Amino acid sequence: STKKEEVEAPALSQAPVLTVTEVKVNVSMVEAAQKAAATGADGVGLLRTEHMMLATGVHPKKYIKDGNEAELINILVENILKVVDVFYPRPVWYRTLDAPTDEFKTLDGGQDEPYEHNPMLGWRGIRRELDEPEILKAEFKAIKKLHEQGYTNVGIMIPLVQHPDELKEAKKIAEEVGLKPQKDIEFGIMVETPAAALIIEDFIDVGIDFVSFGTNDLTQYTLAIDRNNEHVAGLYSEGHPAVLKLIERVIKKCEAAGVKTSICGQAGSIPKIVEKLVELGISSVSANTDAVNEVRRTVARSEQKLLLKAARKLVKE
Ligand code: PEP
Ligand code: MG
Numbered sequence: 001s002t003k004k005e006e007v008e009a010p011a012l013s014q015a016p017v018l019t020v021t022e023v024k025v026n027v028s029m030v031e032a033a034q035k036a037a038a039t040g041a042d043g044v045g046l047l048r049t050e051h052m053m054l055a056t057g058v059h060p061k062k063y064i065k066d067g068n069e070a071e072l073i074n075i076l077v078e079n080i081l082k083v084v085d086v087f088y089p090r091p092v093w094y095r096t097l098d099a100p101t102d103e104f105k106t107l108d109g110g111q112d113e114p115y116e117h118n119p120m121l122g123w124r125g126i127r128r129e130l131d132e133p134e135i136l137k138a139e140f141k142a143i144k145k146l147h148e149q150g151y152t153n154v155g156i157m158i159p160l161v162q163h164p165d166e167l168k169e170a171k172k173i174a175e176e177v178g179l180k181p182q183k184d185i186e187f188g189i190m191v192e193t194p195a196a197a198l199i200i201e202d203f204i205d206v207g208i209d210f211v212s213f214g215t216n217d218l219t220q221y222t223l224a225i226d227r228n229n230e231h232v233a234g235l236y237s238e239g240h241p242a243v244l245k246l247i248e249r250v251i252k253k254c255e256a257a258g259v260k261t262s263i264c265g266q267a268g269s270i271p272k273i274v275e276k277l278v279e280l281g282i283s284s285v286s287a288n289t290d291a292v293n294e295v296r297r298t299v300a301r302s303e304q305k306l307l308l309k310a311a312r313k314l315v316k317e
Contacts, residue, residue, distance in 0.1 A: 016040070017296050017300045019296055019299045019303060020303060021278055021282060021284060021285060021302075021303065022042040022043065022283060022285070023041060023042055023285055023287070023296040023299055024041050024043045024044060024045035024262070024264075024284050024286035024287075025037075025039055025041035025044055025045065025286060025287065025288070025289055025292050026044070026045060026047075026048070026264055026286050026287065026289075027044050027046070027048065027083055027092075027289075028050075028051055029051050030051075030052065030079045030080075030083055031082075033082050033083045034086055035289055036289045036292075037086040037087055037090075039289055039292040039293065040292075041286075041292050042090060042284065043087060043090040043092060043093075043153075043284075044087055044091070044092040044093060044286070045263075045264045045285075045286020046093060046157070046212065046264035046286055047092055047094045047095060048095055048098075049094070049095060049096065049097045049098070049139070050097065050098060050099055050103070052075065052076065052079040052080075053097065053099065053104075054103070054104075054107065056075060056107075057107060057108055058107055058108045058109055059104055059107040059108060059109035059110040059113075060072055060097065060099075060135045060138070061109060061132060061134075061135060062107075062109025062110075063138075064134040065109065069134070069138055072135075073138050073141050073142045073145070076138065076139060076142035077142045077145050077146060080094060080142060080143070080154065081151070084146060084151040084153055084154050087153060088153050090153060091153050091154075091186065092153055092155065093156070093210075093212065094139075094143060094154055094155065094157065095157045095158075095159055095190070096126065096136060096139050096156065096157070096159065096170075097128075097135060097136075098124055098159040098160060099124060099128065100119040100120065100122070100123075100124045101113040101114055101115075101119050101122060101123055101124070102116070102119045103119075118226065120217075120220065120226055124160060125159040125160025125161075125192075126159060126160055126166045126170060127160065127162075127166065129170075130169050130170070133173055137173060137176070137177055140156075140173065140174050140177045140179055141177050143156060143179065143185070144177055144179050147179070147184060147185060155187065155188065155209070155210075156174070156185060156187050156188070157188050157189065157190055157210075157212060158170050158187075158188070158189045158190065159190045159192065159214065160190065160193065160214075160217065161189045161190070161193070161203070162193045162195040163195070164199070164202045164203050164205070164206045167189055167203055167206045167208070168206050171187065171206070171207070174187070181207070182207055182209055186209045186210065187209055188208050188209050188210035188211055188212065188260075189203055189208055189211055189212075190212050190213070190214040190217075190264070191212070191213050191214065191218065191250055192213075192214035192216075192217035192218050193217070193218070194218070194221055194222050194246055197218070197247070197249060197250050198246070198249070200249070200253045200254065201253050204257045204259055209259065210259060210261070210262060210283075211250060211254055211259060211260070211261055211262070212261075212262040212263060212264045212286070213247055213250070213261075213262070213263040213264070213265055213267070213268075214264060214265050215238045215243065215247075215263060215266065215267035215268070216265040216266055216267075218243060218246065218247075218265065219236060219237070219238045219243050219265075219267070222240065222242050222243050222246060223235065223236065223237070223240055223242070223243070238267035238270060239267070239270065239272060239273055243267075244273075244276065247263075247280070248280055251277075251280045251281055251282060252280075260283040260284070261281075261282045261284075262282065262283060262284040262285070262286055263277060263284075263285055263286065264286040268285045268286060268287050268295065269287045269288065269294075269295055271298045274295060274298045274302060275298065275302040275305070278299055278302035278303055278306065279302070285299060
């Protein structure tokens with residue numbers, strides 16, 4: 001055998017790695033759900049909705065405008081089903097639509113998307129969905145249908161919250177369609193704004209089962225660096241102490257309140273950051289399909305390091 005094969009195929013690296021911290025997978029394209037499930041991930045820490053909509057070529061608001069809510073719900077059910085089914089009974093956190101105006105402009109019915117100078121600071125995520133609650137309602141109705149079909153592994157995650165009232169409002173809309181957040185179904189938020197991190201206790205008071213760090217956005221908003229602006233890309237760093245400080249604060253508050261913590265941003269695939277998150281006590285780390293195995297090894301190594309450190313301390317005492 002060649003040198004390369006010897007290096008790449010040691011039997012040990014194929015052995016399943018066990019970790020206490022869960023390792024999950026992000027799914028952006030439902031067609032890739034099978035492959036994502038085959039990683040052995042403990043669930044889906046982020047199921048993105050945007051591609052489900054972009055793939056139809058039609059803006060979701062057009063279905064509503066044309067009186068075709070039922071069709072929109074069907075599309076959502078069909079797409080989400082592909083994921084919750086292959087992962088069952090492993091949990092899948094469905095993230096409600098986070099559609100930036102610049103990306104949805106090209107769709108049929110998207111011509112009247114407003115032009116925004118800073119779409120990343122603009123009309124997207126939950127703030128937009130509360131302005132267009134018909135789309136959010138259709139999403140919740142789709143989730144309810146799946147839940148009624150026995151897919152109790154589906155949970156809901158709200159993106160880009162900056163005020164607890166947004167969470168309150170989203171929960172109210174879920175209840176209006178007959179879903180009981182935190183009773184029927186796991187309900188959580190993404191921590192993507194410094195505001196959410198700084199007042200996480202107020203979100204906990206409203207009631208959540210989990211939080212997930214969207215560090216792609218949390219980094220851009222903390223550092224005031226547009227994640228899509230190449231001129232400042234060199235300054236973009238998820239490991240910036242201010243970002244880590246916000247994360248640490250949230251994990252501590254959540255731990256004290258019995259709220260699960262997770263990460264689904266790209267920072268969850270950076271070894272140094274994963275090690276820090278494991279030390280802080282994060283419940284799960286969710287990575288892209290091609291990174292899951294490596295992340296699991298990093299998590300395992302971090303857990304072992306932590307145990308060894310604690311054991312050495314005990315021995316010295
Ligand atoms: C994030 O912001 O880290 C995240 C996972 O969401 P998205 O990349 O879809 O904005
Ligand atoms: Mg985000």
